[in-house]
Amino acid sequence: MLLSSTRQQWLGNIRADLLAGIVVALALIPEAIAFSIIAGVDPKVGLYASFCIAVIISIVGGRPGMISAATGAMALLMVTLVKEHGLQYLLAATLLTGVLQISTGYLKLGNLMSFVSRSVVTGFVNALAILIFMAQLPELTHVTWHVYAMTAAGLGIIYLFPHLPVVGKIVPSPLVCIVLLTLVAVVAGLDIRTVGDMGELPDTLPLFLWPDVPLNLETLYIIFPYAISLAVVGLLESMMTATIVDDLTDTNSDKNRECKGQGIANIGAGLLGGMAGCAMIGQSVINVKSGGRGRLSTLTAGVFLIVMVVFLGPLISQIPMAALVAVMIMVSIGTFSWQSIIDLKKYPLSTNLVMVATVLVVVSTHNLAYGVFVGVLLASLFFANKVSHFMYVSSELDALTDIRTYRVVGQVFFNSADKFTAQFDFKEVRDKVVINLSRAHFWDISAVGALDKVVIKFRREGVAVELIGLNEASATIVDRFGIHDKPEEIDQVLGGH
């Protein structure tokens, strides 16, 4: 069974996978170079990383057809590490990132993704698109008009070329853009920045090398905070991308295997002189659009990339940065969720706030992990606030016996505890008060504390208090996971009384 599905994932779609892999590789080259520049390292670091990660993840990943390589989200996190400590520490941090991600996979923390709500995902994606776009701005400031003209022409080619009959759908337009702009730059002898100016390009296959850092606690102190951020952001983007590919292809993926796979791929990248990477939303969409579905597409992308780069190195160094910028602007535009802007009008304010807050935090800190943290926190608070409205206390007086009965209905927990307390009239003079809790749910200790407070207040006023249905109400307080998984148990706790 295992064997047959493996074969299906590798060989189920050979022709389309090969073609899609090539299309993806052509787009990966400019991206890997651009992200290396963002991180402040030589282009070869990003190119080696993209090669290693794509090849390794194609074998060990949990989502066939998803493209992983060096990414902007990760590159942004490395900037200060590279600036202050250099490339070797980045490689060490990459290894540690891999180790952390593998442990995440074994601890099955991939399931925690369920806490990341849809608005946070949208915010993440949009923030990523904005960051990729912003990273291109340095290439567009203090330059001659040639660069603007080239970039505009590049974008024109990318978006108009696919509309040409026949060739438009066969030849990748980013490739056309790069080739044409390079030709123009070389023929016209324009004095504009090229990829060759940005640092060393690979001339050989990557070599195995252990990062040249002292193996001591001090090193760990330096790289650990970066590794944590890299591991978190890498997994988040990978899980989100996996979900997007799942939706597009209408198939399932193994999220925990993907976590482990990302870790193994990063360790591989770190050992071969590459920077940490993760799954790429834009490239994965391009892959699916080009017909890529199986593991072979990711493998082809990685292998074709390194072959192209090693053999065409001298040509690649001639590519003007303007062409690269055009491709990156396309990636940024393609990553941005246009639908989310349209949806702003019809979605509730709290949802929009979560999305916008995620974007703002990311754009101001350049760290996607912080944005997701704030987004998840906000979303949880909004949710708690919403649920706390599902609680009311009614009361009635039995004039004959002079007993007031309070009937509590709904959810009592930390957020609604004060509201709960405020519903009782402690000033009223009665002999006895009955509090009927049989339709209430007490979710936590705050709720129990609030009830205790109510009882004590009544007693201080000399009022006898009788509680009805306390056991049922507090059945929800049980904190053991999985105990209420069965429908009949849930009915018993929530609906049965």
Next chain:
Amino acid sequence: MSIQHRSTILAGIDGSTYSAAVTDYAAWIAVKLRAPLKLLHNIEHRDTPPLTDLSGSIGLGSREELLEELTRMEERRSRILLEQGKAMLQDAHERALARGCPEAENLQRHGSLEETLVEMEEEIRVLVVGIRGEGHENREKQIGTKLESLIRALHRPVLVVNRPFEQPPQRIMIAYDGGEVSRKALDMVSLSPLYQGLECHLVHVGQGEQESAQLQEGAAILRQAGLKTICAELSGDVQQQLERYYREHAIELVVMGAFGQSRLRELLFGSLTQRMLINSKIPLLLLR
């Protein structure tokens, strides 16, 4: 819906020419075992993507558009398959009733056949499938791409149909090698009402005193169950000898334990089950 444990005879129906024979054999088993019959048509995911656009560019709203386009194409294809499947199931249904089956249930599922069957494993008593699906009909000497992994995944008897149903089988051959899997198969045969009244040929390829004793032991189990049993010891290539034997004795059904050897042995010497599947001219009932 209550699922009766291991009670259903499940027939895999698709557009291939074997579907009629599959229905017939399944009906025969269902009638004989007085078991409910279910006819399953599975709508598989397409392996190859419906669209390829190698333009490699993504613009505003590309993701949403792509999802929409893929959904639209899949929808159209699935609708057609669904309708075709319904018609096939209806044909099979009528055929099963005509064969004397008191009732049959039609069932359509999405996803891979293997997944569907593994999900249904608890309720399956016998699975009946054609040797090749609609995609591979013209390829002689090849078994359906999914058949082997399906048999391996499912721990239930599988009847592989490879020719039209002519009459209820009268003579069956049990391929016996004395191993654990084939002894279990023997127990299953002796316990099932399906084989009552049939002539059983218990055949062993390979000679030796110990093996003779095992064969007699096996025959005793069958005789005790009231089956008319004939023993035979052959020598030579297992698959060729079995084939010769069933041709000479007009056997109509081969019963054997499936994939009993370790994966390593299979890799080195090839699997008998696989060779039987490829070469057999008569239906095979594989017991797991």
